[in-house]
Amino acid sequence: MVQSIVPEIIKESVVNLIQNKERADGRALDQYREISLETGILNKAEGSARVKIGKTQIVVGTKPQIGEPFPDTPNVGVLITNSELLPMAAPNFEPGPPDERSVELARVTDRCIREGQVIDLEKLAIIPGKKVWMIFLDMHIVDYDGNLFDAAVLGSLAALMNTKIPSTTIEGDEVVVDHEKMVPLPVKEQPLMCTLAKIGKELVVDPSLEEDDVLDARISIGVRVDGSICAMQKGGSVPLTREEILNAVGIAQEKTKELRKSLPKA
Amino acid sequence: MIIILTSKSIGENKGSLITSGTKKRPDGRAFDEMRPLKIEAGVLERADGSAYLEIGDNKVLAAVYGPRELHVRRLLKPNMAILRCRYNMAPFSVGDRKRPGPDRRSVEISKLTAEALNPSVFLEKFPRSTIDIFIEVLQAEGGTRCAGISAASVALADAGIPMRDMVAACAAGKSDGKVIMDLSEVEDKEGEADVPIAMMPRTGDITLLQMDGHLTSSEFEQALDLAIKGCKTISEEQKKAIKNRYGD
Amino acid sequence: MLLVEDKQIVVPGEILAEGDYHSGRGTFKEVDKICSSLVGLVAVRDKKISVIPLQSKYIPKRGDVVIGKISDIRFSMWNLDINSPYSGILPAAEVFGKDKRELSRAFDVGDVLFLRVVDVDEVKKVKLGLKGRGLGKFRGGILIYITPTKVPRLIGKKGSMINMIKDQTRCEVVVGQNGIVWVKGKPEMERVVQKVVKTIEEEAHTSGLTDRIRDMLLELLGKNDNKDEKTTKEEDDFKEELIQ
Numbered sequence: 001m002v003q004s005i006v007p008e009i010i011k012e013s014v015v016n017l018i019q020n021k022e023r024a025d026g027r028a029l030d031q032y033r034e035i036s037l038e039t040g041i042l043n044k045a046e047g048s049a050r051v052k053i054g055k056t057q058i059v060v061g062t063k064p065q066i067g068e069p070f071p072d073t074p075n076v077g078v079l080i081t082n083s084e085l086l087p088m089a090a091p092n093f094e095p096g097p098p099d100e101r102s103v104e105l106a107r108v109t110d111r112c113i114r115e116g117q118v119i120d121l122e123k124l125a126i127i128p129g130k131k132v133w134m135i136f137l138d139m140h141i142v143d144y145d146g147n148l149f150d151a152a153v154l155g156s157l158a159a160l161m162n163t164k165i166p167s168t169t170i171e172g173d174e175v176v177v178d179h180e181k182m183v184p185l186p187v188k189e190q191p192l193m194c195t196l197a198k199i200g201k202e203l204v205v206d207p208s209l210e211e212d213d214v215l216d217a218r219i220s221i222g223v224r225v226d227g228s229i230c231a232m233q234k235g236g237s238v239p240l241t242r243e244e245i246l247n248a249v250g251i252a253q254e255k256t257k258e259l260r261k262s263l264p265k266a
Numbered sequence: 267m268i269i270i271l272t273s274k275s276i277g278e279n280k281g282s283l284i285t286s287g288t289k290k291r292p293d294g295r296a297f298d299e300m301r302p303l304k305i306e307a308g309v310l311e312r313a314d315g316s317a318y319l320e321i322g323d324n325k326v327l328a329a330v331y332g333p334r335e336l337h338v339r340r341l342l343k344p345n346m347a348i349l350r351c352r353y354n355m356a357p358f359s360v361g362d363r364k365r366p367g368p369d370r371r372s373v374e375i376s377k378l379t380a381e382a383l384n385p386s387v388f389l390e391k392f393p394r395s396t397i398d399i400f401i402e403v404l405q406a407e408g409g410t411r412c413a414g415i416s417a418a419s420v421a422l423a424d425a426g427i428p429m430r431d432m433v434a435a436c437a438a439g440k441s442d443g444k445v446i447m448d449l450s451e452v453e454d455k456e457g458e459a460d461v462p463i464a465m466m467p468r469t470g471d472i473t474l475l476q477m478d479g480h481l482t483s484s485e486f487e488q489a490l491d492l493a494i495k496g497c498k499t500i501s502e503e504q505k506k507a508i509k510n511r512y513g514d
Numbered sequence: 515m516l517l518v519e520d521k522q523i524v525v526p527g528e529i530l531a532e533g534d535y536h537s538g539r540g541t542f543k544e545v546d547k548i549c550s551s552l553v554g555l556v557a558v559r560d561k562k563i564s565v566i567p568l569q570s571k572y573i574p575k576r577g578d579v580v581i582g583k584i585s586d587i588r589f590s591m592w593n594l595d596i597n598s599p600y601s602g603i604l605p606a607a608e609v610f611g612k613d614k615r616e617l618s619r620a621f622d623v624g625d626v627l628f629l630r631v632v633d634v635d636e637v638k639k640v641k642l643g644l645k646g647r648g649l650g651k652f653r654g655g656i657l658i659y660i661t662p663t664k665v666p667r668l669i670g671k672k673g674s675m676i677n678m679i680k681d682q683t684r685c686e687v688v689v690g691q692n693g694i695v696w697v698k699g700k701p702e703m704e705r706v707v708q709k710v711v712k713t714i715e716e717e718a719h720t721s722g723l724t725d726r727i728r729d730m731l732l733e734l735l736g737k738n739d740n741k742d743e744k745t746t747k748e749e750d751d752f753k754e755e756l757i758q
Contacts, residue, residue: 144312512719
């Protein structure tokens, strides 16, 4: 990806506004943009979701496959998370294999989903040690307007909640897969991620594209339903203080509650 | 060993050709009937132009950037813009997950799509620049290259790029012994022939032509005429999509 | 024979007229037919048919004033992004004359400048200059990006639209022909201008815009909608503005 040069005066105006606790789009510092979430939008994918935060748009699809477990975890299923920052999403995104930014997004999303224990992976074992369900979670970033992390986790969680896998029975050494009898994935938690940008001395929730371009540092925090933390990622080359981090955690705990309301009712 | 009782990739509610004894097609269409079509222009924020197209169960997004500066000097043309295209299928767009990234099929389709659209664009108005088209297949159900071309042409128009006409694409072919318009996935897979075309409807110029399978020359002519008829229907929807965007 | 109505929205390839008509901007001739090459609005003037685009990229022309961003510093010149398929260069001599000085001390990467297009040569090299009133580096303010074809609508007839915005918000507003607008004033007023400019962009193809923008400004500024303040209803001649 080519780094775009942000005009100096845009940087100044964003920073000055935030210093006065204002934002260019009129939001409060701790306010999200409009969020929309649809699930089950594709029927070739076993689970799917389209999420929009502001104009950022991600299409997420899941595909289950039967495969072999990892040798060190023979009795649990496998979740594989992948993301593509498509060249259609922004003028400076380029075609080609996932770059470091795309890999970071996939890995942070994966950690939030995995450590947040969204799926009961043990229930995805079919023949322990031999056959397990592998769930491929693919995020297709089609429009980039800032704050990919929160959209990625929200969309991924919604797609997993929407996923149905075929039921299986074992007859001798054979796995019989019944596509007529689809069962929901064993989803047991609903962690969500809240990203804050440090701009000047302030922390702002859900950075817009302009804010994402000028931020000094970024902190993304994955929070489970009970308020406990399951994943974190700091980005940007400006350091954060202990107080800023703790403050961010408090804000993320509140904001993820709000975010959770956009999930479809189970 | 894994035994699969019912395969999802054959399609759930489309039945099988072998069992269909009636005149109608597996999904109930007449031989010259297109699947339900929906086109929307201007669906993305960042792209200069964009479009979303659904035909049957196909769901396709197209985005255009440009004309913009070309940084690869060896590709630059001193007297015109170049048109580049990338056709890509989402991993979740098909029955069995597709590995991300280009394969031989998508590389070929990308090339043909660029060539299908090329004659419609006044490239000479933007020398030394590039127009980039990105097509993302979110769901595939037979006929994605045509869906991609039709969507891309709307995205080009939406980007304000001057063109001689909007290119529309549609396939015809033969399945279950009959020449039919707009093949579904089952008809494509189990059928005898597939003829996707793209055309500029005003002049009737054909800008894409592929064929695989087996047809007599009279069947081919019938198929070609059905595909042309399909292109004209799609063309009307393309115009509507653009006009709807501006509330006309 | 005219096949479309004036101000109608047309699409690329649409036949506008047959026979005795002339092909204007945004159209092309095919035997005896005039066709649109763009998505835009039909404008018929006598026997000449044009299509005013609703969306386009900026193509530099000698004499235009543009807003550009320094993207690189090279030997004896700056490179500028001017929101166009063609980037611009500002030769050091335009700024320093014959003096040899370090370029980055005058302008650095990320600086935003108001410039004039001095020359566009055959290989689309766009030479920019700073000689002229009001040209130079911007300090403070915000930038708004609009479709370049809508610039004439933002300016209005003899500056009517832009002057109304300036008067009501007390902001400095500079419009580049490349679709970049610079605004400086009180921060809340800058936001008002941003909203208004975006509305003008979205509704540039509709009638009665000046009046609606005036109402919008008064509402955003919390002023009473004083009917006396309204000047006589401006004639709806957006076609004339856009076609310049």
